[in-house]
Amino acid sequence: MAFNTVHEDCDILVVGGGMGGCGAAFEARYWGRDLRILVAEKANIDRSGAVAQGLYAINCYMGMRWGENQPEDHVRYARNDLMGMVREDLAYDMARHVDSAVHKFEEWGLPLMRNPETGRYQREGKWQIMIHGESYKPIVAEAARKSVDKIYNRIMVTHLLMDENHPNRVGGAIGFNVRTGDLHVFKARAVIVGAGGASHIFKPRSVGEGMGRTWYAPWSSASAYALPIMAGAKMTQMENRIVLCRFKDGYGPVGAYFLHLKTYTQNAYGEEYESKWYDHTKELVGEYIDHHPTPTCLRNHAFLQEVAAGRGPIHMVTTEAFQDPHKETVGWENFLGMTVGQAVVWASQDIDPKYINPELTTSEPYVMGSHATCSGAWASGPEDVSPDEYFWGYNRMMTVEGLFGAGDALGGTAHAFSSGSFTEGRLAAKAAVQYIRDHARDEVRISDQQIDRLRKEIYKPLETYQVYRNEIVAGSVSPHYILPLHGLQRLEKIMDEYVGGISVNYMTNEPLLKMGLEKLRILQEDLESIGAEDLHQLQRAWELKHRAIASECVTQHTLFRRETRWPGYYYRGDFMKLDDDNWHVLTVSRRDPESGEWTLEKAPVYHLID
Amino acid sequence: MPTFVYMTRCDGCGHCVDICPSDIMHIDPTYRRALNIEPNMCWECYSCVKACPQNAIDCRGYADFAPLGHSVRVRREEEKGTISWKIRFRDGREKNFVSPITTKPWGQAIERLADLPAPSQAEIKSPLLCFEPDALLVDGGLPAVSKDKFKQGVYY
Numbered sequence: 001m002a003f004n005t006v007h008e009d010c011d012i013l014v015v016g017g018g019m020g021g022c023g024a025a026f027e028a029r030y031w032g033r034d035l036r037i038l039v040a041e042k043a044n045i046d047r048s049g050a051v052a053q054g055l056y057a058i059n060c061y062m063g064m065r066w067g068e069n070q071p072e073d074h075v076r077y078a079r080n081d082l083m084g085m086v087r088e089d090l091a092y093d094m095a096r097h098v099d100s101a102v103h104k105f106e107e108w109g110l111p112l113m114r115n116p117e118t119g120r121y122q123r124e125g126k127w128q129i130m131i132h133g134e135s136y137k138p139i140v141a142e143a144a145r146k147s148v149d150k151i152y153n154r155i156m157v158t159h160l161l162m163d164e165n166h167p168n169r170v171g172g173a174i175g176f177n178v179r180t181g182d183l184h185v186f187k188a189r190a191v192i193v194g195a196g197g198a199s200h201i202f203k204p205r206s207v208g209e210g211m212g213r214t215w216y217a218p219w220s221s222a223s224a225y226a227l228p229i230m231a232g233a234k235m236t237q238m239e240n241r242i243v244l245c246r247f248k249d250g251y252g253p254v255g256a257y258f259l260h261l262k263t264y265t266q267n268a269y270g271e272e273y274e275s276k277w278y279d280h281t282k283e284l285v286g287e288y289i290d291h292h293p294t295p296t297c298l299r300n301h302a303f304l305q306e307v308a309a310g311r312g313p314i315h316m317v318t319t320e321a322f323q324d325p326h327k328e329t330v331g332w333e334n335f336l337g338m339t340v341g342q343a344v345v346w347a348s349q350d351i352d353p354k355y356i357n358p359e360l361t362t363s364e365p366y367v368m369g370s371h372a373t374c375s376g377a378w379a380s381g382p383e384d385v386s387p388d389e390y391f392w393g394y395n396r397m398m399t400v401e402g403l404f405g406a407g408d409a410l411g412g413t414a415h416a417f418s419s420g421s422f423t424e425g426r427l428a429a430k431a432a433v434q435y436i437r438d439h440a441r442d443e444v445r446i447s448d449q450q451i452d453r454l455r456k457e458i459y460k461p462l463e464t465y466q467v468y469r470n471e472i473v474a475g476s477v478s479p480h481y482i483l484p485l486h487g488l489q490r491l492e493k494i495m496d497e498y499v500g501g502i503s504v505n506y507m508t509n510e511p512l513l514k515m516g517l518e519k520l521r522i523l524q525e526d527l528e529s530i531g532a533e534d535l536h537q538l539q540r541a542w543e544l545k546h547r548a549i550a551s552e553c554v555t556q557h558t559l560f561r562r563e564t565r566w567p568g569y570y571y572r573g574d575f576m577k578l579d580d581d582n583w584h585v586l587t588v589s590r591r592d593p594e595s596g597e598w599t600l601e602k603a604p605v606y607h608l609i610d
Numbered sequence: 611m612p613t614f615v616y617m618t619r620c621d622g623c624g625h626c627v628d629i630c631p632s633d634i635m636h637i638d639p640t641y642r643r644a645l646n647i648e649p650n651m652c653w654e655c656y657s658c659v660k661a662c663p664q665n666a667i668d669c670r671g672y673a674d675f676a677p678l679g680h681s682v683r684v685r686r687e688e689e690k691g692t693i694s695w696k697i698r699f700r701d702g703r704e705k706n707f708v709s710p711i712t713t714k715p716w717g718q719a720i721e722r723l724a725d726l727p728a729p730s731q732a733e734i735k736s737p738l739l740c741f742e743p744d745a746l747l748v749d750g751g752l753p754a755v756s757k758d759k760f761k762q763g764v765y766y
Contacts, residue, residue, distance in 0.1 A: 030740035043631040053655035065747035100745035109714030135711040210672030341654035348676035
């Protein structure tokens with residue numbers, strides 16, 4: 001392949017320019033005035049990441065200025081929602097800084113709604129504030145763009161590079177330009193991974209033209225996990241996938257409907273159903289069902305039980321609230337600001353929620369780290385807050401030296417959402433600047449051999465296709481390669497059927513997980529024979545490879561945790577109950593980059609807040 | 611609803627290609643106009659629709675579950691700071707909404723950090739982020755918590 005190689009030498013490389021990456025880019029410049037700071041983004045930072053189409057709420061704002069919430073309250077809330085399992089040091093640290101980020105967003109022009117009576121930000125719920133956020137991402141991207149030396153759009157980063165002068169230390173990243181095909185080699189003294197979590201690792205409910213209508217963006221291709229995993233970083237809570245209760249087909253959000261519009265759910269016969277599953281749920285999880293608010297997974301659980309009992313579908317009762325024209329406007333603008341597809345579904349099916357109570361559904365599972373779930377890399381907390389086992393020198397640094405994370409990439413920090421992800425990027429960037437200062441004399445070395453080896457690997461799908469394409473007349477069926485969509489659908493089917501997806505009602509067990517791992521192993525062998533017709537398909541091939549390795553990690557973690565911690569997200573049929581005696585712990589894994597072998601361990605959960 | 615491009619309106623400028631987060635808006639080599647090459651990887655985010663200077667891009671709901679006959683049109687105007695939506699149902703009913711997208715002149719409200727005075731060593735060592743503690747808008751500065759409050763693996 002005759003592609004050029006573009007070398008860049010920098011101090012800080014931010015991989016992924018979503019909310020976390022933009023926060024990192026911004027903050028890095030403030031502390032590192034003399035540093036060379038670059039962003040490598042797969043798409044275009046003006047509309048990339050999970051916030052690409054906008055948001056109608058900022059779901060993490062303390063309101064400390066008005067005494068609304070304190071960081072301790074956030075920790076209690078996130079911990080409760082995740083059935084006890086969060087990194088409280090990271091959660092506290094994010095929460096104590098997040099308000100300053102939101103205040104900057106307002107200064108930058110993001111329209112935050114105000115409560116006309118109090119003058120405060122308009123609350124949607126205890127944690128959420130309402131915004132007109134169609135341009136949330138382009139506004140935040142502008143701040144990033146004005147801070148860094150250069151934004152490289154359309155770079156699919158495939159691997160992190162390792163420093164050959166120091167063991168277990170990152171030395172940059174490598175990838176290709178999706179437009180030109182050029183190989184981009186970024187040598188960096190510190191790398192901040194702000195890449196996306198994982199949609200499309202479990203089979204989605206819509207598998208035809210609508211397969212792109214996933215809850216999380218289809219471009220969230222698990223790079224947040226694959227990049228650190230391939231570099232040998234430890235991961236945590238990867239079993240903690242999330243299932244979303246959403247409006248059917250469009251996956252339009254329900255937060256504003258429940259919290260602000262005061263709509264509520266009922267079964268097909270107009271009955272309230274959550275309370276009747278109380279005793280049943282208590283059998284499984286004990287007193288966790290008595291916590292307030294009811295953890296998201298347990299509300300899902302009641303939904304699933306009611307549907308399984310034959311009283312579906314579940315409806316959202318909107319016809320009362322929508323008689324108020326203001327609430328009707330909020331209900332529609334909520335979708336137009338962040339999930340236009342739901343408005344289209346309702347328009348196409350003549351569903352006007354003023355007169356019809358729309359259906360809800362539970363989504364396929366997703367693995368990510370910033371919503372009501374906290375999968376991601378095992379990272380150091382801040383020095384002034386974290387206990388010894390959670391602290392190794394630099395805030396938000398993973399277990400690979402010089403490698404930092406933000407947003408979906410960081411494990412243990414649930415309920416960070418957009419503002420919290422941006423804040424985590426800021427925290428990671430300040431620590432990365434400090435890391436660079438402390439290691440000012442260290443030379444990073446990336447050998448030509450390392451680059452050549454990866455170059456071959458990166459372009460191999462193009463070569464495979466070219467070699468074998470003319471063996472067949474036409475079409476997509478070859479005995480020597482599979483195409484990225486083929487591989488993606490096989491991955492989704494394996495994860496769905498063996499690791500607890502929709503078609504098995506989120507159920508799995510040890511025999512299934514072991515079979516799933518074996519099938520994933522063979523899939524990864526086949527991914528060595530993936531064929532890519534062009535650069536776009538090469539991007540899809542690498543996205544798939546990232547998804548596959550993240551899926552292996554998810555499956556290993558799910559096998560390791562021998563309990564059902566989050567009924568409603570997934571069930572271990574062989575261990576249906578929550579088991580606090582043995583599993584009130586965080587799970588931590590590491591994949592040996594040489595052998596591909598996984599090791600798993602338990603790490604203590606420290607409760608910092610009463 | 612995956613996007614599609616009207617043949618007579620598109621002039622092949624490529625704004626949609628530049629912005630698409632999913633890399634599915636490409637220029638057709640024969641017609642020199644844009645097309646959606648992979649509708650099943652379209653999130654219906656409308657980034658391309660909003661970016662098109664010719665209003666040449668529209669969406670048609672996903673064939674698997676959206677009947678024909680609807681439309682959701684948008685006009686995003688940075689100079690006015692607004693976004694306007696027109697929803698037309700299959701049965702012909704219409705709804706219109708207008709929202710602000712910014713409160714400031716577009717592209718001018720954000721300062722360059724490089725132009726600010728450089729932080730001191732003491733600030734670099736502190737847990738504060740830039741513009742803090744001022745930007746927190748609280749008395750008493752950044753909250754902190756004592757490490758000796760940690761309890762391992764207990765119920766709460």
